[in-house]
Amino acid sequence: EIHEPEEVSVWFREGSSCCQETLARNQRFTETPVNMPGADKETDLSERIESFLSELKRCGSGAGSLRGSAETARETTALLRRITAQARWGNAGELMEIIRKEGRRMTAAQPSETTVGNMIRRVLKIIREEYARGSSEETDQQESLHKLLTSGGSSEDNFRQHFTHLKANVIEAINELLTELEGTTDNISMQALEHIHSNEVIMTIGRSRTVEAFLKDAARKRKFHVIVAECAPFCQGHEMATSLCKEDIETTVIPDAAIFAVMSRVNKVIIGTQTVLANGGLRAVNGTHTLALAAKHHSTPLIVCAPMFKLSPQFPNEEDTFHKFVSPHEVLPFTEGEILSKVNAHCPVFDYVPPELITLFISNIGGNAPSYIYRLMSELYHPEDHEL
């Protein structure tokens, strides 16, 4: 009877997917008397995880993300820190198992929100590093090419040793990661003046908070003109335009169909993206591929402002997981009537942009060419963690 209500409430919160381990854990802990501090922490943690998962599921439908990727990344990292602090684990291997498990659930909740998976992989890499530091006290943990070639079989060298300070070190490293995340937008906007000169015409599409900050920072010192493609059907370009106008930046809103028509007068194209893929390509809001092709035709540089937490080890070949669709009601509203039953309407959210069309990536660690992305990825993530 004591654990009956707990089960039911967990079931409702989970929705369709049910996780046996969490249920079991809850059951286990509700059997013990309630005034043990460990029990509180556990339920509290699982509650937070559940609420985070439901947030993820809810914000996925329609209109891009209701919360920006930076926010999602920060929340994921904070949650992982909490898991590290509060979950029960004895050694690094167990911790990694727990995090991997939670990570799988989180990525399953919203597959298109790749920042979640990226943060999990970062934390796993942190744990590996801390463990390696603990076990061998080597300061340079960078996996150089030489090491990669010669080491070979250090894969699951069990991570079973127990270190007293592992938890503290990991939590400290995660805190560093969090501070890094706080400062990404500022780092990127600091580079704005190096790339924008006066009297330029800059084109962008949709709404990206990174690009917004980038342009606003440049506008403090330089005068330039921005053309925003509105990006139907969600028309986020309108928000971007009004926000830029508040800083007195000359802005023009154009419909998507006019992108090629005005491209001949544009000096630079600066866009944001949802994900940077492992081959240097982008998964960006729909319409970006057309923009990139038009820029290539007119030999206009295409600059992508993307913080490092958007870099994902995925490749664009997985057809069924790459595209995300929302209700075709955005494209052909229900008011159109009978014709809806005879017609297929599609409303994809993302576009793939191949790396050949991109000139430059500006991220919080500086500017990079698309051909360098693979190397950055190997510094951020461990190859074993590509598959969670």
Next chain:
Amino acid sequence: MGERLTTSTLLVTDGGVIHPDCFSHQFTSAKSRRSETWRTRLADRLTASTTLQGEGKELTKEEKQRLRKEKKQHKKNKKDDRGPPEKEKEKEKASVPAPSKPATQSPAHKAAPVPVNASASESPVAAEKPAKSKAELRAERRARQDSERASKQGKKEGGQQSTSSKPKATPNELQPVVKRLPDHVQVDDPVALKKLAKKLERQQVPLRSDYGYKVSLFSHLHQYSRKNPPTQQISIPVTVIHPSIVRLGLQYSQGIIAGSNARSVALLHAFKQVIQDYSTPPNEELSRDLVNKLSPYISFLSQCRPLSASMGNAIKYIKKEISNIPSQCKEEEAKRILQECIDSYINEKIILASEAISKYAIEKISDGDVILVYGCSSLVNHILCEAFEKQRKFRVIVVDSRPRLEGREALRRLVKKGIRCTYVLISALSYILPEVSKVFLGAHALLANGYVMSRVGTSQIALVAKAYNVPVLVCCETYKFCERVQTDSFVSNELDDPDDLIVTRNGKTHLENWQTVKSLGLLNLVYDVTPPDFVDLVITDLGMIPCTSVPVVLRVKNVDQ
């Protein structure tokens, strides 16, 4: 040593603007004709004259007289001169079509032979001669022409009279080499605006004022609001402008009639009505007076919405037909002839042309095709319906764009026929294009340098289709071919009502008060130009031609006429 010019460049010469591919042709054809220089050949090709003669061949006396007559008519229209008709006739018969005129006369003659077409509009020549009075100028001109006639008494027609330094048109062609810029692309020039205002005042046509903040790149174009139709300032009952024209203008400005073919057909029907209701005033000839009557109507319509290339060609045709009515023709007879002319024009150029184009196009549609269309083109819809009736198995993807959303209309028509359709917005183009096997596009006009002028977004579709290696076929009737050249979508375009871009989503309208925000502009373009390298084939009623063969077709048409 010499650079190879690509198709996207144009040669700007003193003979006009030509396409590099035509350069050698002009050169060689000039060499073979001792009587004309290559410059005059260019002028020949460039100008759209109602009286198009053969290429430098000698004119007969009748043709010359006809040409002179038309010139005089146009001059008369502009100067509002009611000179004694017999004097006019005498002048017409006697005067030599002299290409070289002194500078003071040049505005008048420049104005005269250039008829109204999509790229030129009549501007009051009267305003250009403030110094001398009209009678003085007429006398001067008559005297000069007499002297010239005397001096050239026995000379053959082919001689190039170049007494002035300016290399003006040939004996056959009186067009100046430098074409006058149309009014609707000179909004940033206050002088031109004043002239236009004066002309409209004279014709009693209301002047429409611009609306809203215009993006600086387009300050030379008009931007009107649909909420202020030009008919608000017209008094009721209408005395100057025929009611069917008023109705037509309103339909244009509100977007009720849209689409190149629809606008032309509506225009021709309205003109039929006008001709029906027309009665010749005493002491006037129908051929001259009716043309005068049409001028304010055309000004009014261009105030409602700038004329399209097809409408311009239709107007040219009508004016030519009207001025070719023999003077001894009775009024009823003349009206009947004109009605028949208009009917046959519509029939030939639009209806039969679309039949011919469908015939050619259906050869290009095979079973299992996935065809992509953009927006609502009456011609493309017709082709698809015909192909469906001929039992071809295909499915259609309709691409649409904000803010006009014309694709929904095309979708309705195709679904009504029973064709399987898919519908996406233009931003989803890269997603849908891998499925597509062919792209069919309609055109608003085909320019002389091979560029396709069409609804905004067409060039984008052609660009992405090229990137995915999907063939792009443009379907266009020959009456939409135009002598203009253009390389980008800025210099000559149309700006639609910027308020159309405003949308309300989730209860929020972000751009609601865009007028109050100082640095915000909304740009609602109507047309764009597609470079010829994106287009694989153009299907016309004369056959299937590549994009760059447009000037050849224009020449063929001119020779025929």
